[in-house]
Amino acid sequence: MKKHPLAIRWFHWINFPLLALMIWSGILIYWAYPAYRIGIGDFTLVKMNLDQTTWRALKVNNRLAEGMALHFFFMWLFVGNGVAYVAYTIFSGEWRELLPNRHTLRDAWNVVLHDLRIRKEPLPRTKFNGAQKLAYTGVIVMGIGSVLSGLAIYRPVQLSWLTAMFGGYPAARFVHFWLTVGYVAFFLVHIAQVVRAGWNNFRAMVIGVEVVDER
Amino acid sequence: MSDKELQRLTRRGFLTMGIAAGAGVATWKWLRTRPRDGGLQWPFRRVLEANESLSRGYFSTARLSPEFRRSDISRARINGRLGLKPPIDLKAWRLRIEGAAQPLLLALDDIKALPQHEMITELRCIEGWSTIVQWKGARLADLMAKFPPVARAEFVSLETPDRGYYVGLERESALHPQTLLAYEMNGQPLPLLHGAPLRLAIPVKYGIKNIKRIGTIRYTNVRPADFWAERGYDWYAGH
Numbered sequence: 001m002k003k004h005p006l007a008i009r010w011f012h013w014i015n016f017p018l019l020a021l022m023i024w025s026g027i028l029i030y031w032a033y034p035a036y037r038i039g040i041g042d043f044t045l046v047k048m049n050l051d052q053t054t055w056r057a058l059k060v061n062n063r064l065a066e067g068m069a070l071h072f073f074f075m076w077l078f079v080g081n082g083v084a085y086v087a088y089t090i091f092s093g094e095w096r097e098l099l100p101n102r103h104t105l106r107d108a109w110n111v112v113l114h115d116l117r118i119r120k121e122p123l124p125r126t127k128f129n130g131a132q133k134l135a136y137t138g139v140i141v142m143g144i145g146s147v148l149s150g151l152a153i154y155r156p157v158q159l160s161w162l163t164a165m166f167g168g169y170p171a172a173r174f175v176h177f178w179l180t181v182g183y184v185a186f187f188l189v190h191i192a193q194v195v196r197a198g199w200n201n202f203r204a205m206v207i208g209v210e211v212v213d214e215r
Numbered sequence: 216m217s218d219k220e221l222q223r224l225t226r227r228g229f230l231t232m233g234i235a236a237g238a239g240v241a242t243w244k245w246l247r248t249r250p251r252d253g254g255l256q257w258p259f260r261r262v263l264e265a266n267e268s269l270s271r272g273y274f275s276t277a278r279l280s281p282e283f284r285r286s287d288i289s290r291a292r293i294n295g296r297l298g299l300k301p302p303i304d305l306k307a308w309r310l311r312i313e314g315a316a317q318p319l320l321l322a323l324d325d326i327k328a329l330p331q332h333e334m335i336t337e338l339r340c341i342e343g344w345s346t347i348v349q350w351k352g353a354r355l356a357d358l359m360a361k362f363p364p365v366a367r368a369e370f371v372s373l374e375t376p377d378r379g380y381y382v383g384l385e386r387e388s389a390l391h392p393q394t395l396l397a398y399e400m401n402g403q404p405l406p407l408l409h410g411a412p413l414r415l416a417i418p419v420k421y422g423i424k425n426i427k428r429i430g431t432i433r434y435t436n437v438r439p440a441d442f443w444a445e446r447g448y449d450w451y452a453g454h
Contacts, residue, residue, distance in 0.1 A: 013232065017239055033343030064342065065447030069259040072266055072449070156339065157280045157419050157454040158273060164281070169337055169345055207228030211221065 001212045003127070003204040005092065011085035012205060018078040019183060021070060026180055028067025031060050036177055048177075075150070082143050097127045100137055104130040115196075139186055142179050149176040254447035267451035276391045280418035280454070283335045288401055289346045293408045297442065298375030299428055305412050308376075314434030315362045323412050326396055329353035329361065334393055339454065340422040341443075350416040352397035355432075356390045364434035372439030373415060376430030383439030384417070384424065388453060391419050396429070421452040 004012075034049040055061045089095045107130025113119035115131075123129055128136065152163040152172035166172035194202055204210035249256040255263070310326065312319040332354055339345040355371070371389040374381040388394060397416040398405055405411040410427025417424050423443045433439070444450035 013235070029343065033340075035344070065254065065443075068341075068449065069255050069263060069447065073259050073262045076262070155270065155454055156337075158270070158275070158278050160278065160281055168281075169339060173343060203225060203228070206232055207224045209216065209221070209224060211216075 001210055002208060003210045004208050005094065006208060007088050007092070008085070008094065009205060009208060011081055011088065014081050015078075015085070018074055018081060021074045022078050023180055023183065025067045025070035025074065027060055028063040029071060030177065031055060031062075031067075032064040036174070048181075072154075079147055082140075082147075086140060098133060098136050100130070100133045104133050106130070108134050135186065135189075139183070142182055142186075146176060146179045149173075149179065152176075253445050253450070263449045263451070267449070267453070270451065270453055271385065271387065274387055274453070276387060280336045280393055283337070283347045285335065285349070287347045288335060288349055291348065291401060291409065292344070292346055294340060294342075294422065295380075295427070296408065298377055298380030298426075299408065299410070300379065301377050303376070303407070303411075303428065308412050310413060310429060311431040312358075312362055312433075313431060314364050314368060316365055319362055321362075323398060326353050326358070326398065326413060329357045332392075332395055334395070334416075334418075336393065336416070336418040338416075338418070338422050338425060341448065341452065348416070349401045350395050350397040351399035352395035352413075352416065354392060355394045355396055355415070356392065358396060358432070359389065359434070366436070368434035369436045370434075370439050372431075372433040372435055373426050373429050374431045374433075375426065375428050378430075380426060380442050381440055382415070382424045382426045383441040383444070383450065384420075385451070388417065388419050391417070393418050419454050421454065423448065424452055 036048040037044045038046040038048070050058075052061065089098060107124075109130070110119060110121075111123060111129045111131035114121075114123055148162060149166055149172045151159055152166050153169060153176060156163040156169045156172070163169055163172050166175055200211050246256060246258055249258055251257070252260040309320040309322060312321065330353065331351060333349065333351045335347060335349045337345050338348050359368075359371075369386050371384045371386070372381065373384070384394075393416075395416045397410075397414050398412060400406070400409055405414060408427075410429075413429050414427040415425050415429060438450070441450050443452070
Protein backbone atom coordinates (compact mmCIF):
# COMPACT_ATOMS: atom_id res chain seq x y z
CA MET A 1 0.00 0.00 0.00
CA LYS A 2 1.35 3.44 -0.88
CA LYS A 3 1.82 5.49 2.27
CA HIS A 4 4.18 8.45 2.25
CA PRO A 5 4.74 10.48 -0.96
CA LEU A 6 8.35 10.89 -2.07
CA ALA A 7 8.36 14.64 -1.39
CA ILE A 8 7.22 14.21 2.21
CA ARG A 9 9.86 11.58 2.83
CA TRP A 10 12.55 13.96 1.56
CA PHE A 11 11.23 16.88 3.62
CA HIS A 12 11.17 14.65 6.70
CA TRP A 13 14.69 13.29 6.34
CA ILE A 14 16.17 16.66 5.38
CA ASN A 15 14.47 18.25 8.39
CA PHE A 16 15.99 15.71 10.78
CA PRO A 17 19.69 16.80 10.53
CA LEU A 18 18.70 20.47 10.10
CA LEU A 19 16.61 20.51 13.27
CA ALA A 20 19.42 18.68 15.07
CA LEU A 21 21.89 21.37 13.92
CA MET A 22 19.53 24.18 14.96
CA ILE A 23 19.11 22.63 18.42
CA TRP A 24 22.81 21.93 18.83
CA SER A 25 23.88 25.42 17.75
CA GLY A 26 21.10 26.74 19.99
CA ILE A 27 22.68 24.92 22.92
CA LEU A 28 26.07 26.49 22.07
CA ILE A 29 24.31 29.87 22.30
CA TYR A 30 22.30 28.99 25.41
CA TRP A 31 25.51 28.03 27.27
CA ALA A 32 26.45 31.74 27.44
CA TYR A 33 23.37 32.50 29.53
CA PRO A 34 21.66 29.31 30.74
CA ALA A 35 19.00 31.12 32.72
CA TYR A 36 15.94 28.90 32.72
CA ARG A 37 14.48 26.43 35.17
CA ILE A 38 11.35 24.51 35.99
CA GLY A 39 9.94 25.72 39.27
CA ILE A 40 7.58 28.04 41.07
CA GLY A 41 8.72 31.02 43.13
CA ASP A 42 11.76 30.02 45.17
CA PHE A 43 11.24 26.35 44.47
CA THR A 44 13.27 24.97 41.57
CA LEU A 45 12.54 21.47 40.34
CA VAL A 46 15.04 21.36 37.48
CA LYS A 47 17.66 23.92 36.52
CA MET A 48 18.00 24.05 32.75
CA ASN A 49 21.74 24.23 33.26
CA LEU A 50 24.73 21.99 33.86
CA ASP A 51 27.83 22.58 35.93
CA GLN A 52 30.89 23.84 34.06
CA THR A 53 32.67 20.47 34.24
CA THR A 54 29.78 18.80 32.42
CA TRP A 55 29.50 21.60 29.85
CA ARG A 56 33.23 21.19 29.21
CA ALA A 57 32.98 17.41 28.98
CA LEU A 58 30.25 17.87 26.36
CA LYS A 59 32.49 20.43 24.58
CA VAL A 60 29.74 23.02 24.62
CA ASN A 61 31.65 25.72 26.53
CA ASN A 62 32.94 28.97 24.97
CA ARG A 63 31.46 28.36 21.54
CA LEU A 64 28.93 31.22 21.41
CA ALA A 65 30.34 32.80 18.23
CA GLU A 66 30.37 29.46 16.44
CA GLY A 67 26.87 28.65 17.67
CA MET A 68 25.48 31.93 16.34
CA ALA A 69 27.22 31.50 12.98
CA LEU A 70 25.79 27.98 12.60
CA HIS A 71 22.34 29.08 13.76
CA PHE A 72 22.17 32.00 11.29
CA PHE A 73 23.48 29.77 8.47
CA PHE A 74 21.26 26.73 8.88
CA MET A 75 18.16 28.79 9.74
CA TRP A 76 17.75 29.44 6.01
CA LEU A 77 17.78 25.76 5.11
CA PHE A 78 15.61 24.82 8.09
CA VAL A 79 12.97 27.46 7.29
CA GLY A 80 13.17 26.78 3.54
CA ASN A 81 12.56 23.08 4.03
CA GLY A 82 9.72 23.76 6.46
CA VAL A 83 8.01 26.22 4.10
CA ALA A 84 8.40 23.78 1.19
CA TYR A 85 6.83 21.00 3.27
CA VAL A 86 3.83 23.08 4.30
CA ALA A 87 3.37 24.31 0.72
CA TYR A 88 3.49 20.73 -0.52
CA THR A 89 0.89 19.48 1.95
CA ILE A 90 -1.41 22.33 0.88
CA PHE A 91 -1.06 21.87 -2.89
CA SER A 92 -1.04 18.06 -2.87
CA GLY A 93 -4.09 17.84 -0.59
CA GLU A 94 -2.07 15.88 2.00
CA TRP A 95 -3.25 18.43 4.55
CA ARG A 96 -6.59 16.59 4.67
CA GLU A 97 -4.82 13.65 6.32
CA LEU A 98 -2.89 15.86 8.73
CA LEU A 99 -5.17 18.66 9.90
CA PRO A 100 -7.20 17.92 13.03
CA ASN A 101 -11.00 17.98 12.70
CA ARG A 102 -13.87 17.77 15.18
CA HIS A 103 -13.30 14.05 15.81
CA THR A 104 -9.57 14.38 16.36
CA LEU A 105 -9.59 15.18 20.05
CA ARG A 106 -11.71 12.10 20.91
CA ASP A 107 -9.62 9.93 18.58
CA ALA A 108 -6.42 11.19 20.13
CA TRP A 109 -7.70 10.37 23.62
CA ASN A 110 -8.54 6.84 22.48
CA VAL A 111 -5.03 6.48 21.07
CA VAL A 112 -3.52 7.49 24.40
CA LEU A 113 -5.76 4.99 26.25
CA HIS A 114 -4.91 2.32 23.69
CA ASP A 115 -1.16 2.94 23.94
CA LEU A 116 -1.31 2.81 27.71
CA ARG A 117 -3.14 -0.56 27.36
CA ILE A 118 -6.22 0.81 29.09
CA ARG A 119 -8.49 0.56 26.07
CA LYS A 120 -8.55 -2.78 24.26
CA GLU A 121 -10.49 -2.04 21.05
CA PRO A 122 -8.21 -1.71 18.00
CA LEU A 123 -7.67 1.75 16.56
CA PRO A 124 -9.44 2.64 13.30
CA ARG A 125 -7.23 2.15 10.28
CA THR A 126 -6.62 5.63 8.97
CA LYS A 127 -3.33 6.98 7.65
CA PHE A 128 -2.81 9.13 10.72
CA ASN A 129 -4.69 8.68 13.97
CA GLY A 130 -5.95 11.57 16.10
CA ALA A 131 -2.85 11.76 18.25
CA GLN A 132 -0.66 11.86 15.16
CA LYS A 133 -2.78 14.58 13.57
CA LEU A 134 -2.45 16.71 16.70
CA ALA A 135 1.29 16.05 16.99
CA TYR A 136 2.15 16.63 13.32
CA THR A 137 0.04 19.77 13.06
CA GLY A 138 1.17 20.98 16.48
CA VAL A 139 4.83 20.68 15.58
CA ILE A 140 4.24 22.90 12.53
CA VAL A 141 2.57 25.50 14.76
CA MET A 142 5.60 25.22 17.06
CA GLY A 143 7.87 25.72 14.03
CA ILE A 144 6.04 28.92 13.13
CA GLY A 145 6.39 30.01 16.76
CA SER A 146 10.13 29.31 16.68
CA VAL A 147 10.63 31.33 13.51
CA LEU A 148 8.62 34.28 14.86
CA SER A 149 10.18 34.26 18.34
CA GLY A 150 13.57 33.77 16.69
CA LEU A 151 13.05 36.86 14.52
CA ALA A 152 11.85 38.74 17.60
CA ILE A 153 15.19 38.17 19.36
CA TYR A 154 17.24 38.46 16.15
CA ARG A 155 16.11 42.02 15.28
CA PRO A 156 14.28 43.34 18.38
CA VAL A 157 14.50 46.99 17.26
CA GLN A 158 13.70 46.80 13.57
CA LEU A 159 11.00 44.22 14.35
CA SER A 160 10.06 45.67 17.73
CA TRP A 161 6.33 45.17 17.00
CA LEU A 162 6.98 41.43 16.79
CA THR A 163 9.10 41.42 19.95
CA ALA A 164 6.31 43.32 21.71
CA MET A 165 3.81 40.64 20.62
CA PHE A 166 5.82 38.12 22.63
CA GLY A 167 5.82 40.48 25.63
CA GLY A 168 9.32 41.88 25.12
CA TYR A 169 12.82 40.64 24.45
CA PRO A 170 13.37 38.35 27.48
CA ALA A 171 9.90 36.84 26.99
CA ALA A 172 10.60 36.12 23.31
CA ARG A 173 13.86 34.38 24.25
CA PHE A 174 11.93 32.36 26.86
CA VAL A 175 9.39 31.22 24.24
CA HIS A 176 12.15 30.39 21.75
CA PHE A 177 13.89 28.22 24.37
CA TRP A 178 10.86 26.30 25.59
CA LEU A 179 9.67 25.55 22.06
CA THR A 180 13.03 23.87 21.56
CA VAL A 181 12.50 21.79 24.68
CA GLY A 182 9.15 20.91 23.06
CA TYR A 183 10.93 19.53 19.95
CA VAL A 184 13.09 17.34 22.15
CA ALA A 185 9.95 15.99 23.86
CA PHE A 186 8.32 15.46 20.46
CA PHE A 187 11.41 13.61 19.26
CA LEU A 188 11.47 11.26 22.27
CA VAL A 189 7.80 10.30 21.90
CA HIS A 190 8.20 10.02 18.13
CA ILE A 191 11.16 7.61 18.44
CA ALA A 192 9.33 5.53 21.06
CA GLN A 193 6.30 5.25 18.76
CA VAL A 194 8.44 4.35 15.75
CA VAL A 195 10.14 1.59 17.73
CA ARG A 196 6.75 0.35 18.92
CA ALA A 197 5.23 0.43 15.44
CA GLY A 198 8.09 -1.63 14.07
CA TRP A 199 10.12 -2.15 10.94
CA ASN A 200 7.32 -2.14 8.36
CA ASN A 201 6.16 1.30 9.50
CA PHE A 202 9.69 2.69 9.66
CA ARG A 203 10.52 1.35 6.22
CA ALA A 204 7.46 3.13 4.83
CA MET A 205 9.08 6.47 5.74
CA VAL A 206 12.10 5.49 3.62
CA ILE A 207 10.59 3.65 0.62
CA GLY A 208 7.05 5.01 0.69
CA VAL A 209 5.10 1.74 0.79
CA GLU A 210 3.86 -0.21 3.75
CA VAL A 211 2.93 -3.88 3.69
CA VAL A 212 -0.70 -4.31 4.71
CA ASP A 213 -1.85 -7.58 6.20
CA GLU A 214 -5.07 -8.41 4.30
CA ARG A 215 -6.30 -11.13 6.66
CA MET B 216 2.99 -6.25 -4.66
CA SER B 217 5.37 -9.21 -4.93
CA ASP B 218 8.09 -9.87 -2.37
CA LYS B 219 10.65 -9.32 -5.09
CA GLU B 220 9.22 -5.90 -5.91
CA LEU B 221 9.22 -4.96 -2.22
CA GLN B 222 12.82 -6.10 -1.89
CA ARG B 223 13.82 -4.00 -4.86
CA LEU B 224 12.05 -0.92 -3.42
CA THR B 225 13.63 -1.45 -0.02
CA ARG B 226 17.12 -1.77 -1.47
CA ARG B 227 16.62 1.31 -3.63
CA GLY B 228 15.14 3.39 -0.79
CA PHE B 229 17.86 2.67 1.71
CA LEU B 230 20.60 3.07 -0.89
CA THR B 231 19.25 6.51 -1.82
CA MET B 232 19.05 7.47 1.83
CA GLY B 233 22.61 6.24 2.44
CA ILE B 234 23.93 8.29 -0.48
CA ALA B 235 21.99 11.38 0.67
CA ALA B 236 23.32 10.97 4.22
CA GLY B 237 26.86 10.59 2.85
CA ALA B 238 26.45 13.75 0.79
CA GLY B 239 25.20 15.58 3.89
CA VAL B 240 28.16 14.45 5.98
CA ALA B 241 30.60 15.37 3.18
CA THR B 242 29.07 18.86 2.91
CA TRP B 243 29.35 19.32 6.67
CA LYS B 244 33.00 18.19 6.66
CA TRP B 245 33.72 20.55 3.77
CA LEU B 246 32.09 23.50 5.58
CA ARG B 247 34.02 22.81 8.76
CA THR B 248 37.42 22.62 7.04
CA ARG B 249 37.24 25.85 5.01
CA PRO B 250 39.92 28.49 5.68
CA ARG B 251 38.84 30.98 8.33
CA ASP B 252 37.95 34.61 7.83
CA GLY B 253 37.77 36.51 11.11
CA GLY B 254 37.85 33.30 13.14
CA LEU B 255 35.03 31.72 11.13
CA GLN B 256 35.08 29.29 8.20
CA TRP B 257 34.45 31.52 5.20
CA PRO B 258 31.07 30.06 4.09
CA PHE B 259 29.62 31.01 7.48
CA ARG B 260 31.21 34.48 7.24
CA ARG B 261 29.68 34.99 3.78
CA VAL B 262 26.21 34.03 5.06
CA LEU B 263 26.56 36.42 8.04
CA GLU B 264 27.39 39.13 5.49
CA ALA B 265 24.40 38.20 3.34
CA ASN B 266 22.18 38.39 6.44
CA GLU B 267 23.74 41.80 7.11
CA SER B 268 22.86 43.04 3.60
CA LEU B 269 19.27 41.95 4.07
CA SER B 270 19.06 43.59 7.50
CA ARG B 271 20.63 46.81 6.23
CA GLY B 272 18.17 46.86 3.35
CA TYR B 273 15.31 46.80 5.84
CA PHE B 274 16.91 49.07 8.47
CA SER B 275 15.32 52.42 9.15
CA THR B 276 16.54 55.09 11.59
CA ALA B 277 12.84 55.83 12.18
CA ARG B 278 12.36 52.49 13.98
CA LEU B 279 13.27 52.95 17.62
CA SER B 280 14.28 50.66 20.41
CA PRO B 281 11.37 50.60 22.90
CA GLU B 282 11.75 53.00 25.81
CA PHE B 283 10.98 52.02 29.39
CA ARG B 284 9.87 53.70 32.59
CA ARG B 285 12.23 54.81 35.33
CA SER B 286 10.93 52.02 37.57
CA ASP B 287 11.98 49.42 34.97
CA ILE B 288 15.69 50.25 35.32
CA SER B 289 17.51 47.10 36.37
CA ARG B 290 20.74 46.61 38.30
CA ALA B 291 23.64 47.57 36.06
CA ARG B 292 25.97 44.78 35.11
CA ILE B 293 29.70 45.03 34.39
CA ASN B 294 30.58 42.48 31.75
CA GLY B 295 33.53 43.85 29.80
CA ARG B 296 36.80 45.37 30.98
CA LEU B 297 38.61 45.28 27.65
CA GLY B 298 40.49 48.54 27.03
CA LEU B 299 39.83 49.75 30.59
CA LYS B 300 43.08 48.45 32.17
CA PRO B 301 45.40 51.48 32.00
CA PRO B 302 44.75 54.13 34.66
CA ILE B 303 42.95 57.14 33.25
CA ASP B 304 43.20 60.82 34.14
CA LEU B 305 39.65 61.99 33.47
CA LYS B 306 40.65 65.67 33.46
CA ALA B 307 43.35 65.14 30.83
CA TRP B 308 41.10 62.96 28.67
CA ARG B 309 40.33 64.24 25.19
CA LEU B 310 38.27 62.71 22.43
CA ARG B 311 40.24 62.49 19.20
CA ILE B 312 38.28 62.85 15.96
CA GLU B 313 39.93 61.58 12.81
CA GLY B 314 38.66 61.93 9.28
CA ALA B 315 37.25 65.44 9.75
CA ALA B 316 38.64 68.44 7.85
CA GLN B 317 41.41 68.62 10.45
CA PRO B 318 42.24 66.35 13.40
CA LEU B 319 40.30 67.43 16.47
CA LEU B 320 40.74 66.98 20.19
CA LEU B 321 37.50 67.54 22.10
CA ALA B 322 37.00 67.94 25.82
CA LEU B 323 34.02 66.40 27.61
CA ASP B 324 32.45 69.88 27.81
CA ASP B 325 32.49 70.05 24.00
CA ILE B 326 30.38 66.87 23.95
CA LYS B 327 28.12 68.21 26.71
CA ALA B 328 27.61 71.39 24.67
CA LEU B 329 25.81 69.31 22.03
CA PRO B 330 22.02 68.84 22.54
CA GLN B 331 21.45 66.48 25.48
CA HIS B 332 19.28 63.42 25.09
CA GLU B 333 17.99 60.95 27.63
CA MET B 334 16.59 57.50 27.06
CA ILE B 335 15.75 54.40 29.07
CA THR B 336 16.47 51.45 26.81
CA GLU B 337 17.34 47.80 26.85
CA LEU B 338 20.97 46.78 26.61
CA ARG B 339 20.99 43.31 25.08
CA CYS B 340 24.16 41.33 25.53
CA ILE B 341 25.18 38.91 22.80
CA GLU B 342 25.32 36.27 25.57
CA GLY B 343 21.53 36.45 25.90
CA TRP B 344 20.84 38.57 28.98
CA SER B 345 19.50 42.09 28.90
CA THR B 346 19.23 45.03 31.28
CA ILE B 347 17.29 48.29 31.27
CA VAL B 348 19.52 51.34 31.52
CA GLN B 349 18.96 55.08 31.57
CA TRP B 350 21.46 56.97 29.43
CA LYS B 351 22.17 60.65 29.00
CA GLY B 352 24.43 62.00 26.31
CA ALA B 353 24.81 63.54 22.89
CA ARG B 354 23.77 61.96 19.63
CA LEU B 355 26.66 60.67 17.58
CA ALA B 356 24.69 62.09 14.64
CA ASP B 357 24.93 65.58 16.18
CA LEU B 358 28.68 65.21 16.70
CA MET B 359 29.03 64.11 13.08
CA ALA B 360 26.98 67.11 11.95
CA LYS B 361 29.02 69.60 13.97
CA PHE B 362 32.38 68.06 13.14
CA PRO B 363 31.65 66.53 9.77
CA PRO B 364 33.81 64.05 7.90
CA VAL B 365 35.78 65.34 4.92
CA ALA B 366 33.87 63.04 2.62
CA ARG B 367 30.64 61.13 3.28
CA ALA B 368 31.70 58.48 5.80
CA GLU B 369 30.29 55.02 5.17
CA PHE B 370 31.61 53.78 8.51
CA VAL B 371 32.61 55.02 11.92
CA SER B 372 35.32 53.40 14.00
CA LEU B 373 35.49 53.85 17.77
CA GLU B 374 38.48 52.84 19.88
CA THR B 375 39.56 52.93 23.51
CA PRO B 376 42.62 55.14 24.19
CA ASP B 377 44.89 52.07 24.44
CA ARG B 378 43.19 50.44 21.42
CA GLY B 379 42.53 47.42 23.63
CA TYR B 380 38.95 47.46 22.36
CA TYR B 381 37.49 48.78 19.14
CA VAL B 382 34.19 48.58 17.29
CA GLY B 383 33.01 49.48 13.82
CA LEU B 384 29.62 50.91 12.89
CA GLU B 385 28.04 51.31 9.50
CA ARG B 386 26.69 54.75 8.66
CA GLU B 387 22.97 54.23 9.38
CA SER B 388 23.49 52.80 12.86
CA ALA B 389 25.89 55.63 13.71
CA LEU B 390 23.24 58.14 12.63
CA HIS B 391 20.36 56.43 14.48
CA PRO B 392 18.76 58.93 16.91
CA GLN B 393 19.24 56.53 19.84
CA THR B 394 22.97 56.19 19.24
CA LEU B 395 24.35 58.31 22.08
CA LEU B 396 27.78 59.32 23.28
CA ALA B 397 26.78 58.81 26.90
CA TYR B 398 28.34 60.55 29.89
CA GLU B 399 25.59 59.72 32.41
CA MET B 400 24.08 56.41 33.36
CA ASN B 401 21.08 55.83 35.63
CA GLY B 402 21.19 59.47 36.75
CA GLN B 403 24.89 59.40 37.76
CA PRO B 404 28.08 60.41 35.97
CA LEU B 405 29.37 57.34 34.14
CA PRO B 406 31.30 55.08 36.59
CA LEU B 407 34.81 54.01 35.54
CA LEU B 408 33.91 50.38 34.87
CA HIS B 409 30.93 51.50 32.81
CA GLY B 410 33.24 53.50 30.59
CA ALA B 411 33.94 56.96 32.09
CA PRO B 412 34.23 59.58 30.84
CA LEU B 413 32.42 58.76 27.58
CA ARG B 414 30.96 55.57 26.13
CA LEU B 415 28.63 54.56 23.37
CA ALA B 416 25.00 53.62 24.10
CA ILE B 417 23.66 52.03 20.95
CA PRO B 418 20.47 49.96 21.39
CA VAL B 419 20.34 49.13 17.67
CA LYS B 420 23.33 46.86 18.33
CA TYR B 421 24.27 44.09 20.74
CA GLY B 422 26.08 45.11 23.94
CA ILE B 423 29.48 44.35 22.37
CA LYS B 424 29.19 47.50 20.22
CA ASN B 425 28.44 49.73 23.26
CA ILE B 426 32.14 50.57 23.61
CA LYS B 427 33.33 52.06 26.91
CA ARG B 428 35.99 54.77 27.46
CA ILE B 429 36.07 56.10 23.90
CA GLY B 430 39.44 57.57 22.95
CA THR B 431 39.15 57.97 19.20
CA ILE B 432 36.30 58.33 16.74
CA ARG B 433 37.34 57.91 13.11
CA TYR B 434 35.22 58.54 10.04
CA THR B 435 36.18 56.16 7.29
CA ASN B 436 35.07 54.54 4.07
CA VAL B 437 36.85 51.30 4.85
CA ARG B 438 34.95 48.78 6.95
CA PRO B 439 36.64 49.24 10.34
CA ALA B 440 38.21 46.48 12.38
CA ASP B 441 35.98 45.18 15.15
CA PHE B 442 37.32 43.36 18.20
CA TRP B 443 34.73 40.61 18.38
CA ALA B 444 34.25 40.28 14.61
CA GLU B 445 37.92 39.26 14.50
CA ARG B 446 37.02 36.49 16.95
CA GLY B 447 34.24 34.75 15.06
CA TYR B 448 31.30 37.07 15.77
CA ASP B 449 29.07 38.84 13.27
CA TRP B 450 30.54 42.23 12.34
CA TYR B 451 27.07 43.75 12.00
CA ALA B 452 25.69 42.48 15.35
CA GLY B 453 22.62 44.65 14.74
CA HIS B 454 19.16 44.73 16.22
